[in-house]
Amino acid sequence: MNPKHIYIYSPAGAVRDKAAFKRAVQRLRGQGHAVEIDEAALKSHMRFAGDDDTRLAAVHRAAASGADIALISRGGYGLTRILDRIRYPVLARAAERGLRFVGHSDFTALQLALLARAGGTSWAGPALCGDFGGEEEPDEIMQACFDDLLLGQGEGTGWRIGRDDPMPAPRARRGAAATAQVPPSWSIRDATLWGGNLAVLSGMVGTPYLPDVRGGILFLEDVNEHPYRIERMLTQLLHAGVLARQKAVVLGQFTGYQTVAHDRNFRMATVVAWLRSQLKVPVFTQLPFGHVPTKVLLPVGAKVQMVVENREALLFWGHLEGSHHGHGDHAH
Template sequence: MAKVSRKPLWHISLLDNATVKKHIYIYSPSGAVRDKAAFKRGVKRLQTLGHEVEVDPDALASHMRFAGDDATRLAAIHRAAASGADVAMISRGGYGLSRILGGIQYKAVAKAIARGTQFVGISDFTAFQQAVLAKTGSITWAGPALCEGFGVGGKPDQVDGHGHGETPQPDEIMEDCFNDLLLGQGEGAGWRQHRDTAANANYHLKGATLWGGNLAMLASLLGTPYFPEIKGGVLFLEDVGEHPYRVERWLTQLLHAGVLARQKAIVFGQFTEFKLNPHDKGFNLSTVQQWLKSQIKAPVLTNLPYGHVATKVLLPVGAHVDLVVEGRDALILWGHEV
């Protein structure tokens, strides 16, 4: 029976925590790494957990805002695919993948995934994930990047105003979920929706394709060969630093294009680091979510623990999943699909 560890969410795995040494390849297909200390902390943290960490030779390259020019970042992706690593993890997000999607050798990436390499990342990595799904149908993982996930630390939190807080550490749930990926024992993830936006009905969706990620990146791919044509899917979304009206504008684009009407459920993850202003007069993210509910027949769920936050689950993009909802409680289950 699956173990259910309930903290602020349910973390569902087959076994109690165990560790195993894995080969992790770190590369930079998007923005340049500016926080070198976080990069080093992330590598050290993974090594401390017992893993072999291989760093791409251009992982710390810099060209304008990018981690090297386009050719350099394409070569890094292909080295990651050829590495034979258990996990290929991006160093950070930012921007840069959209402009090189046409140069990626998708067959090589798909072969690497079939051999057992799990591609993991967040934010700008959404462009790569949707393109891989559209071109090959292969599963990738929405999860941490090295710097923001494993590289946290540095100065203590200012919890008492005097710098006497504890030094930040990688989130325990995120690390547990990542360990489940390495062990191949993850079964799913569960969470509790916000009270004011929770669906009122109970339902169980079976065998829906899980897809999505960063909303801005997803909307930017619409109308291109790199946008997956998913019908009957569970679409999960997150973003950072985007005002709710921008979020609604991208959702409207997906709505008018017919994408949202083809889904069995829309799941809001975490939308963070935006600022409301007096001009909004009550317009907020909850307003957007309620508006979306009035526009589509599919259920709209909230508060999935995924996004630009410390506590996040890992999600298999492209996998067939079950979605179980009972009041405010929701579960995404993928079992042995991946």
């Protein structure tokens, strides 16, 4: 792989695991990349990576870096504090020139604000410490998707949807083979892909930083949130009219919670079934994205095509006539 310029910065939480940070930088450099570390990447102020002014300046330095990838060190919390001060046209122009902003979790706030305020695209994907800084090698699928992004080769991704996910009835063939049936399939074209962390996104409802996407594909994930809290946040999006305006809702990984006896069998499956009862648009599950090692990279704000056939879901954002199967095909 040709060496790429990766800029590391900390727009949200402070880096607590310095060993993971160092391992991740060494790992990326070992892959041949030129890794540039922002001057404030390891600063600390309360729970933040520096005060608001420091982190705001880091965001703008990342945009001006001329790098191929601007990768957050970690998520945590902090970006919503500075959304009203970010120069979104500057970030959007950097993205148009080829800079890919990459991250997830708290980074959802910047991604959605960039889309809402300047129509800028970014990538939902790994963070430095959590995905490249472990003692074990990075997840193969995540690494392959990241490499595809670096090379400009990623055109889409795929996964196997849940057993209870909706599928349309088979279509009967015409003519002599009228008794045969075409395999069930579902597809949409030219839909804006958007979403990210559910807690961050739902907290942006009613602000000018949540994009008003209509006819889109909304993907969601979360961590350390009990199913009833997941349902409560989905209810917020439902009552705000956000969910009904989409062509599909795609649920990623919801991890890190524990149910208790008091739940009486109230589980994530209960939440998903309730959500489907409230919506006319399909709700698909098992997207390999979230606070998990195996994650695909997703272009936030891009026009995509989605196809579901025989329980295999495919998202295309590249050349539709070319090879569609990204590394994420093997994720689940």
